[in-house]
Amino acid sequence: MSDPIALSRDPIAEARRHWQDRGWTAAAEGMAAVTSIMRTQQILLARIESVLKPHGLTFARFELLALLSFAREGALPMNKASARLQVHPTSVTNSVDRLERAGLVRRAAHPGDGRTKLVEITGQGRNVVERATLELNGTVFGNPGFSAPELDRLNQMLGKFRRDAGDFVDTRFPI
Template identity: 35%
Template structure:
């Protein structure tokens, strides 16, 4: 290999670099905006996942899939939020080997108080692109993610 890249390789490299920078900027700004509210981005994402679920509860395994984390990471995070009173863990009545994680009223209220901050930050950061271009970019990224992750990846793209 001579180190020379084709146009397709250069385009892929540039796109990957920009996607990483945008993702980093979004996450950094989100953390900064949420800090005064005393909530971490990962905490809000876990609460939002449960808020969207039927009955505001999911099994630990379902959380693992939705959040794209290891079972150990989910167990750790669930334990930390359970200690704050934002969710509960119980044995699944239909399968004693499975744990149900449910949002508490306090957890739901906590998340709802800061959802607007997250939404406002996302809107502010992405407002450089007009709505039609945001829609086009969103559609293109959804197509890419479907190719990379399959349809199950779509379940975790809202929050």
């Protein structure tokens, strides 16, 4: 962005007032919350990408690298990576292409299934993701702009939301 000037009033609070004025009371709070989540995501993503850029990573590629670094043998089938990251298979293909060109991952044959390809993190990939993670931890993740109780509430609320949305099946957030 060229000049992210601070507005004198919260545009989302203003929109909520307009919703109220129109009589859309039942949807006003939801509209405000949803829009706030959108904007918060945008702010956080910008911070993350500015940290990752010097490491030659985008957030999508960082997430893939981090996932692989935690996997057994540092490798996963493409479709497992796609499922775990909740992204489209073609997005994984694209990410792996870039990461492979940068020498951070490599493709390997699956021992049991000839259709399947494994993505495997390289030693260089481990170094890069380790350094990037430490810097992210020291900046965004370690100082996200929410207090400890707020983080707790967020993780609880959003965890429940994601479960209800069908992201995963889990019993730690009982219905």
